[in-house]
Amino acid sequence: MSYAVEIKNLDKYFGKFQALKNINLEISEGEVFAYIGPNGAGKSTTIRVLLGILNATRGTAKVFGKDAWKDAVEIHKRIAYVPGDVNLWPNLTGGEVIDLFVNLRGKHDKALRQRLIKDFNLDPTKKCRTYSKGNRQKVALVAAFASDVDLYILDEPTSGLDPLMEQVFQDCVMEQKNKGKGVFLSSHIMSEVERLCDRVGIIREGEVVQVGTLDDLRHLTRYAMTVTTKNTIEGLDKLDGVHDIVKESYGLHFYVDTAKMGPIINHLNQFEIIKLESTPPSLEELFMQHYKKEGA
Numbered sequence: 001m002s003y004a005v006e007i008k009n010l011d012k013y014f015g016k017f018q019a020l021k022n023i024n025l026e027i028s029e030g031e032v033f034a035y036i037g038p039n040g041a042g043k044s045t046t047i048r049v050l051l052g053i054l055n056a057t058r059g060t061a062k063v064f065g066k067d068a069w070k071d072a073v074e075i076h077k078r079i080a081y082v083p084g085d086v087n088l089w090p091n092l093t094g095g096e097v098i099d100l101f102v103n104l105r106g107k108h109d110k111a112l113r114q115r116l117i118k119d120f121n122l123d124p125t126k127k128c129r130t131y132s133k134g135n136r137q138k139v140a141l142v143a144a145f146a147s148d149v150d151l152y153i154l155d156e157p158t159s160g161l162d163p164l165m166e167q168v169f170q171d172c173v174m175e176q177k178n179k180g181k182g183v184f185l186s187s188h189i190m191s192e193v194e195r196l197c198d199r200v201g202i203i204r205e206g207e208v209v210q211v212g213t214l215d216d217l218r219h220l221t222r223y224a225m226t227v228t229t230k231n232t233i234e235g236l237d238k239l240d241g242v243h244d245i246v247k248e249s250y251g252l253h254f255y256v257d258t259a260k261m262g263p264i265i266n267h268l269n270q271f272e273i274i275k276l277e278s279t280p281p282s283l284e285e286l287f288m289q290h291y292k293k294e295g296a
Helices: 043-050 072-076 094-103 110-119 133-145 163-178 190-196 214-218 258-269 283-289
Strands: 003-014 017-028 032-036 058-063 079-082 151-155 182-186 199-204 207-212 222-229 242-248 251-257 273-279
Touching: 003 043, 003 182, 017 043, 017 182, 017 199, 017 207, 032 043, 032 190, 043 058, 043 151, 043 182, 079 133, 094 110, 094 133, 110 133, 110 163, 133 151, 133 163, 163 182, 163 190, 182 190, 190 283, 199 283, 207 214, 214 283, 222 258, 251 258, 258 273
Parallel strands: 032 182, 032 199, 079 151, 151 182
Antiparallel strands: 003 017, 003 058, 199 207, 222 251, 222 273, 242 251
């Protein structure tokens, strides 16, 4: 299989501090991959290694089969990068910065550039020193999505954007996904990740603790269930996989281990179900599961 990103046994030290601990990731070409974790977990450090900004202490990082450190110039011809805090030349206009970035690649789609400027509601004639944080992000996003590349590396790219512009960003990612382009997305916005991404990697204190599709990860936690029955439910508390039963005016609310769902529903059927609601765990719940500490 051809991988857009391949990281093996990657460690990164800053002095005695170990920022990355034995990172292993394989991201296929054309895949949209979310890399999630709190500030300081190691997301940006991983991305900087992939960009050739930092050299790994141990292990390997490859992008399109090339060494991220040694072949950085060749790799950058096929990738676009947007950081979470964009700094621009203060005396250039937004339009001039966009043109500078896209022209470095030799060619670009001018109609696409104009459409993106309109979609992101950006005034390209203003000097960059007058832009808010959100508008600086827009400049970087327009420059990235106007470029014909194979992989977009986006590190908290919607930081500073309002909800309407976040929607525009998500539409742009979906457009690239439909074209078969790959996206490596670091994000704190769970709804964004759930909508866009094929797989998710959770990083905690420099270690990747879980990688998989949302369906793969959801087996790790419980479904919330609400049930109303014609007859009084008995024996539910004795079933394996049922947790935190609460009696409400409308019926019972409880949590169910995914693997035990079938036997529990069969048990409820004998009391003549009137209404049954089952809610899968959100990505945020999956994420928080990995950050619960003993006693918290």
